[in-house]
Amino acid sequence: MTACVTVLIIGAGCRGKHYSCFAVHFPSRMKVVGVADPHTFARNNLQKIHNIDKKNVFNDWKAATERERFADAVVIATPDRLHKVTPEDCKEIASACKANNVMLAVCHVLRYYPASLKIKELLDAGAIGDICHIQHLEPIGFWHFAHSFVRGNWRNEAETTFSLLAKSCHDIDLINFWMGDKRCLKVSSFGSLSHFTNSHKPKGAASRCLDCSVEQTCPYSAKKIYLKLAEKGYFNWPVSVVCSNGVCDIESVVEALRSGPYGRCVYECDNDVVSNQVVNMEFEGGATAAFTMMAFTERLGTRKTTVYGTKGELFCDGSGPVEVFDFCTREKTVHPTNKSTVIPSQLMGHDGADYYLMDSFISAVAENKPSLIQTGPEATLQTHLLVFEAEKSRKENRVVFVETRKEHFP
Template sequence: MTTVALIGLGNRGFDAYGRLISEMPHLGRVTHAVDALPGRLERARRLFGLGEDALFAHWDAFFALGRVADAVVIATPDDQHLEPTLKALELGYHVLLEKPITLREADLEVLLAAERRSVGRVTVCHVLRYTPFFSKLKAMVEAGAVGQLVGIQHTENIAHWHFAHSYVRGNWRSTRFAAPMLLAKACHDLDILRWLVDSPPRRVSSQGSLHHFRPENRPVGATDRCLDGCAVEASCPYSAPRLYLTGDLAAWPTRVVCDTPERAAVLEALRSGPYGRCVYACDNDVADHQNVLVEFESGVQVALTVSAFTQHNTRTLQIFGTHGELRGDLERGEIEWHDFRTQEHHRISVPTPRGRGHAGGDERLVRAWLESLADHAELRTTLAASIDSHRMAFEAERARLGTALQGESV
């Protein structure tokens, strides 16, 4: 059984990876926890049965103990991934690293070099490679279902309310302290495209901007906060009370707003915290609609669209080949296969676990990671395998900024 320390106890570190490890006691056990917030440490103490000597406010104090576990999960904020990962590798820990890997392209090589020097290995949380849906598509492409692969059209549909939560009000709203939207959200998609094509990228271009969530689009009568008597709150598609107070208060995304699943506590968080702000009066600067074109060394061309202005929270794609076409919808777990050779049309239903995080990808990643630490099996998302997704994102962002209109906020 693998012993694991959790570094970062937020939505991903605690609610995803930590809980999943606790549900696999035959494979792993959480033995230490690190977070700056005492309330999160207390939650970890209760759930994992930890003593006070296993709780740390900073990773320096934990690493000062030496190598006291087999592996670490690093799910700190985006700008705090590099340092603890380097320290973990120096001590020989295996690392499960939340994406994005780093916020600077040069640091990718720094991490690769550190991993080469270490007995520890880094696994990146590109969870989509582990979903039943994308695993099925990969198998079909490799089996020749579409003949020679020519191109892919992929769309990351960020539901309008999800974008407002994460990229207007939330932790990934600004490149001043987080990754650009493409890297933060769509490095998953770039990774899936790289995996499906199975070829290094050759050229990347991109266009996109912050279209809507800007002060000049603020409706007449809107207040700085939704609960401050806003005249348009009831009809606003981005109403904070509607998003955070009408469902299960212990579920995502409300649990990100407030650790206490009680109406009074959530209301107070909306009155004073970032999630109660008007979406037209935030400090956001990331693009809300972006297109990326990638040509791979194999000649395959892909087009990725990432948009806030969608109803569904899903990923859809169309795969073009010389002998067939595949169309898929992750949320529905459906694949359509048109075989040009036989003129047959097949509908394939892929079991898609509900409520298990990223269509089952979270659970399958954690299980595969823990099993690999026991039997040394190769994983799908090693550091080396995952880096091209970030290289494409950095290149796309350079291209986007190079084509931005003069004076535009980007």
């Protein structure tokens, strides 16, 4: 048996708590031995869940770094505003990891998703011949965009980052993953903030949904998104995000909507990130890819992918199965994605992809086997730099030629 991996959680909010649950369900594989978070409730809550020694509980991550090493690994789940989010920052992180032999796994969870891996397996096996084009759609979901990118933490570029990086770096990463050794040569992108502006505010609308006389006709009403769920006894995400005091009940939700950011009219927020964007890429050998990020969708996060090849066509809707049409036989084959059916509910984030990420990372650390990590520093750096180039293209309204790998990763 492999050793149990001890972990320090930096950031005990929604994401940090979520990943820490791996230790609850698999105590022989992972043990949370430390937590750092400036918020008392979140910090103490994680300490209680994992029975963490009080000497390993910190209100600032910097204090944890001043201690002698007491954990095998660290989960960094801090807000975007505390991250390094420039191209130079990303290069620095990758170089530091390489120079110090750090085993880094970036949470591009979709690379670990069974449907994504099945697509990769079929493409690498030549199931549709040479890749000519990848068409990939990420539907964010109309109310989800309002929650996260209009009222929520990722609404304002100056406070976090642009939405293509915050939301869709995972999808650009998947396209890179599926393309394999083909390097992206040039990129163009277009997008804008649609609808969620003051000019689209309905006549008679108030500044807050609880006070609004036309709220019932608004699809983005905070009462519809949060209060109706709370009235049914549902206090998980996204309702749990609204109650910043850690107490989730009807009274707390109502008070949060009355005075907090999630009760604001979506047409009177300080949001500036784009709601719809397309990214077009050309890879070595002439292969192309087109990615669409769209806020105004019924679906939430259920990606749709079509890959066109010289000998066939591949299609996957959400979790699969993956369909392959063979041009030669003119027959369609359906490939199951071998999705696990034993994932604990607390690890079902991103349709279970969070579980697969943690499973791979903990195994990699326990076995000292970096090959189990699909999203190491070099692969992730390629993705991030491509996302930055795409955003440069959108802002400068031009085609951007992508620098070679040797120029940014010696």
